[in-house]
Structures are given as C-alpha cells and as structure tokens.
Amino acid sequence: MAELSAFNFRPGSSVLHGLDVRFKLLFLVLISVTSLKAYPVSLSVLTLVLVAALLHAQRSLKSIFKAFRYLIVLLAFIFFARALSVPGSAVIEFKAVSITREGIYHGAMVCWRLVIVVLTGLAFVSTTRPSEIKAAVEWLLNPFPFIPSKRIATMMSLVVRFIPVIFDQARETADAQRARGVDNRKNPVYRLQKLGIPLMRRTFERADKLAVAMEARCYSENRTDPGLRAGLRDWTALFVVICLCMFIVV
Amino acid sequence: MIAAKQLHMTVYASLLAALTAAGAYLAIPIGPVPIILQNLFIFLSGLLLGSKWGVASVGVYLLAGALGLPVFAGGVAGIGRFAGPTGGYLLGFLPAVYVIGWITERTRKRAVSDVLAMVCGSLIIYAFGVTWLKTLTGMTLANTLAVGMYPFILGDALKIAAAVPIAKALRPVINR
Structure with a gap:
C-alpha cells in the first residue's frame, strides 16, 4: 500500500x-x-x-x-x-x-x-x-474548439493517479533488489540499470493492466462527471x- | 481495435507525463549541478510514443503544471513558472518531443537514430531555454550559455546514454 x-x-x-x-x-x-x-x-x-x-x-x-x-x-x-x-x-x-x-x-x-x-x-x-480537478479542467477547456477537452481531462486525472503508483513501484523494486543482495554490488551504473529498467517495465505493465480494465468496463468519453455548482x-x-x-x- | 489502441496510448501518455513529474522530484547528485530526470522522460515520451502522442503527453504535463499541480522541478508549480527564468526550457519541451518523435517514426528504431533524435531534441530545448533566459536576465550570450547550458551537457549525455537501453526494453511492451 x-x-x-x-x-x-x-x-x-x-x-x-x-x-x-x-x-x-x-x-x-x-x-x-x-x-x-x-x-x-x-x-x-x-x-x-x-x-x-x-x-x-x-x-x-x-x-x-x-x-x-x-x-x-x-x-x-x-x-x-x-x-x-x-x-x-x-x-x-x-x-x-x-x-x-x-x-x-x-x-x-x-x-x-x-x-x-x-x-x-x-x-x-x-x-x-482528482475527479473534481478533472471536471474543472473539462469546464475550462470546453469553450475552445478543436481541443478534445474530455480526453485531456481524463489524462490529467490519470497523471494525478499515477504519481503515487510510480513511487510505490520504485520502493517495491528497490526492496526486491535489496533482498537479493544488490548492496554487495558497488558499481552505481550496474545498480541503476538493474533498478531502472525493471521499474519502467513494471510501471508500464501496470498501465497496460489499467487500460485493459478501462476497456473491459466499456470506458468511453461520454460519461457523467461530478456536477459543478x-x-x-x-x-x-x-x-x-x-x-x-x-x-x-x- | 482502433479505439482500444487509442485508449492504450492515452494511458501510456498519461503514465509518461506522471513519470516526468516524478522525475522532476528525483535528483541524482553527480557533479556541480544535480541531474534532474525530467528531460530523460521527455526524451522517452518522444521515443516511445511518437510525435503525436508525445506532444499530448508533454502538453498534459505542462497544463497540469500551469494549473498549479506540483509537477515541476522542486515541486514548485503555477502558471508563474512559465514567466520565470526556466520557462523557456519548459516551452522548449513541446517542439523537442515532436522532433524526437518525428525522427524515430521515420527511421528504423536503432540506437544510432535514437541518439541522433535526442541530440536534436536537446538542442531545441537549449535554443528555447537559453534565448528566454537571455532576454529575461539581460546577460551576454556567453554568460547565459555558461549558466544555462554548459553545466548540463554532461548530464544530458548521461541521460541520452540511459534512454537508449530503456527505450529498447520498453518498445516491445508498448507495441504489442
């Protein structure tokens, strides 16, 4: 968590x-x-x-x-x-x-x-x-033509959602490597390489799962947002x- | 199928924007100026997503920053950042990512073409950043270069070197 x-x-x-x-x-x-x-x-x-x-x-x-x-x-x-x-x-x-x-x-x-x-x-x-931020962004971009405001708003709330996920994944990967004795390796390039690439792979796989989940739940850009009053x-x-x-x- | 592909790209572009934001927080203390990972992820957005989605990713990142979400270096946000001394670099990210994407789309995805694309990208970022810094502070060109470009070149070379294996490892995940 x-x-x-x-x-x-x-x-x-x-x-x-x-x-x-x-x-x-x-x-x-x-x-x-x-x-x-x-x-x-x-x-x-x-x-x-x-x-x-x-x-x-x-x-x-x-x-x-x-x-x-x-x-x-x-x-x-x-x-x-x-x-x-x-x-x-x-x-x-x-x-x-x-x-x-x-x-x-x-x-x-x-x-x-x-x-x-x-x-x-x-x-x-x-x-x-985050969903309120999304609604506000959408409201803000709505008057401009040729800007897909719904999609931008969705992306914005995804960004807010992903940031803690990345830090979480980074800690998990670092823990896993420490358990396998990465501390014994002194070479910083080796350590960064062994941390960075799996970390990026994992976060992309998580993003992939999220996209599949959105698809499975029939995500579309026509949906009701929290009302702004x-x-x-x-x-x-x-x-x-x-x-x-x-x-x-x- | 087209809709599904689009949804995947939307999610990946958001992820790269989030990674850029996270990269702005992580600084590796090597040499006189700390290396900030922000533009490593700008490079990767271009390499992995191509020109169109790369621009979308960077655009969302900049918009999030302009609205005051804490995504820029040092966690300082707000529309004022674009008027500040580093605003030129931020605006330069947009054309840079477009050019990086444009070059990788037209070449076979080899290390040489990736490096070439990223070198062009960094030149564009510096062209915007240094020009803006110069007009804002009124320094001479030589001074501005010494403050706003030379200290970062080594870091950029390291980032370009790091981006090549990362892009190679991630392309199969994305283009499934």
Missing part, C-alpha cells in the same frame, strides 16, 4: 473541501500572481491566512513541514544565488565574493514568495478530489480572496 504523500487528497468537511473547484482554481492563480507583488507585511498576512486555512482543513503542521523537505535545497540555492549577485552594501566579504544586505533581503523575498505558492498548491491539492459560499469566498489580493497589491 502506498504511503500517502504530502500532495494527496485527504477527505474532510472543511470550508475548503466544500468550495467549488473552479473557484479554488481561480484562487490558486490569483494568489500565486499577487504574491509576486507582495512585500514583508502583506507576505506575513498571506502566510498566516494560508497556514490557518491548511490547519482548518485538518492538515497537521508536521505534514506541512514534510512537504517542504525536498524544496529546502532549492530554496537555499536560490537564496545564496541572490545574496551573492545583487550589488549593495556588503555584510560579509571574502576575497572577490561579498554577501550584500540588499542581496539577503532580495533572496529572502524570493524564497518567501515561492513558499507561498507551494502552500497554496498544497491547500488546493489536499482538499480537492457555485453557491453563495463560493461567491463570498471569491470576494474575500479578491479583497486579500487588493490589500497585497496596494
């Missing part, structure tokens, strides 16, 4: 779970775009709001931190790249390299904004069912988010 990754849907009954997907998608775009214009005061407000929303959606602080595990290296890299490259009054100087105050401020701002974007994404993905609550939420964004930009 696959361990739930940080970016999986968790059922719940919070306000975020109840909102219309299209509105949530719009909020996602709005908040990501406005965060690019935000400065320390408004960024702190935004962070507090997002963390409160995540806690309300029954996510523990621990699982939020876990989501940032992989991101920390990237953030550190961006921070130092900025700190070293922006000219200004130097704080630390070492030979030709100097870390400037402006650089530190700049780097911190950029990293903070990235954190905001990831928090927003986390709030969206963990409160929205926008109520008073969604419009109120939209109003609140727009106010928040105005506050940030001004």
Whole structure:
C-alpha cells in the first residue's frame, strides 16, 4: 500500500473541501500572481491566512513541514544565488565574493514568495478530489474548439493517479533488489540499470493492466462527471480572496 | 481495435507525463549541478510514443503544471513558472518531443537514430531555454550559455546514454 504523500487528497468537511473547484482554481492563480507583488507585511498576512486555512482543513503542521523537505535545497540555492549577485552594501566579504544586505533581503523575498505558492498548491491539492480537478479542467477547456477537452481531462486525472503508483513501484523494486543482495554490488551504473529498467517495465505493465480494465468496463468519453455548482459560499469566498489580493497589491 | 489502441496510448501518455513529474522530484547528485530526470522522460515520451502522442503527453504535463499541480522541478508549480527564468526550457519541451518523435517514426528504431533524435531534441530545448533566459536576465550570450547550458551537457549525455537501453526494453511492451 502506498504511503500517502504530502500532495494527496485527504477527505474532510472543511470550508475548503466544500468550495467549488473552479473557484479554488481561480484562487490558486490569483494568489500565486499577487504574491509576486507582495512585500514583508502583506507576505506575513498571506502566510498566516494560508497556514490557518491548511490547519482548518485538518492538515497537521508536521505534514506541512514534510512537504517542504525536498524544496529546502532549492530554496537555499536560490537564496545564496541572490545574496551573492545583487550589488549593495556588503555584510560579509571574502576575497572577490561579498554577501550584500540588499542581496539577503532580495533572496529572502524570493524564497518567501515561492513558499507561498507551494502552500497554496498544497491547500488546493489536499482538499480537492482528482475527479473534481478533472471536471474543472473539462469546464475550462470546453469553450475552445478543436481541443478534445474530455480526453485531456481524463489524462490529467490519470497523471494525478499515477504519481503515487510510480513511487510505490520504485520502493517495491528497490526492496526486491535489496533482498537479493544488490548492496554487495558497488558499481552505481550496474545498480541503476538493474533498478531502472525493471521499474519502467513494471510501471508500464501496470498501465497496460489499467487500460485493459478501462476497456473491459466499456470506458468511453461520454460519461457523467461530478456536477459543478457555485453557491453563495463560493461567491463570498471569491470576494474575500479578491479583497486579500487588493490589500497585497496596494 | 482502433479505439482500444487509442485508449492504450492515452494511458501510456498519461503514465509518461506522471513519470516526468516524478522525475522532476528525483535528483541524482553527480557533479556541480544535480541531474534532474525530467528531460530523460521527455526524451522517452518522444521515443516511445511518437510525435503525436508525445506532444499530448508533454502538453498534459505542462497544463497540469500551469494549473498549479506540483509537477515541476522542486515541486514548485503555477502558471508563474512559465514567466520565470526556466520557462523557456519548459516551452522548449513541446517542439523537442515532436522532433524526437518525428525522427524515430521515420527511421528504423536503432540506437544510432535514437541518439541522433535526442541530440536534436536537446538542442531545441537549449535554443528555447537559453534565448528566454537571455532576454529575461539581460546577460551576454556567453554568460547565459555558461549558466544555462554548459553545466548540463554532461548530464544530458548521461541521460541520452540511459534512454537508449530503456527505450529498447520498453518498445516491445508498448507495441504489442
């Protein structure tokens, strides 16, 4: 059984779970775009709001931190790249390299904004069912002619479905190889080859089984999707988010 | 039969898009710049699915990223990524996968033609990525190349070398 990754849907009954997907998608775009214009005061407000929303959606602080595990290296890299490259009054100087105050401020701002974007994404993905995402994508692509919106929406929800399957399969294959003593082989090329090719084969075979199963259940592109309904609550939420964004930009 | 084949290709294209997303998370720390497996799977989409379904796979991947699903390198997503410094590489994936697919469809599927296709693909990705990086940052061409291309060439050579045996092992599974 696959361990739930940080970016999986968790059922719940919070306000975020109840909102219309299209509105949530719009909020996602709005908040990501406005965060690019935000400065320390408004960024702190935004962070507090997002963390409160995540806690309300029954996510523990621990699982939020876990989501940032992989991101920390990237953030550190961006921070130092900025700190070293922006000219200004130097704080630390070492030979030709100097870390400037402006650089530190700049780097911190950029990293903070990235954190905001990831928090927003986390709030969206963990409160929205893949089938709802599919319905929203379909609704979004429907007005465009010549785009097979049904098929694209199906593919999108398959992508969301496959990601945990891949990690699950990778762990299974690695376990199987460890049981056969692959640790005794020091050659990294040999080990990658013996891990990579079976892993790819297995995931493709699983995909094949899924396609056969869909076929056996008479999959077709004409099917009923979960209904999208926008109520008073969604419009109120939209109003609140727009106010928040105005506050940030001004 | 045609519908069944189409359904299979739909599922495979989704799987490759998911693998690309997973590859954006896995970094192998060799050398100064970590190797990110993302474009290995872009290459494989072209080699295994051909031009049409390869483009579909990469397009779905990019759309998922634009909508804010966490599928790009470092898990950072959102439409803002296309305007960011690495946006050119992301857009370059689309023509690259088309060309890789186009070349493999017209040659006998041998290692030599695969390598040729992938070299063309990487050149296209760099052409888009470096141009965009240059206009965005205003660096000179030599500087942009030093930041946005030279550090990755070794990694790309390794990825191309890895893609050949993988494609060879998977083609029988797909073209059954």
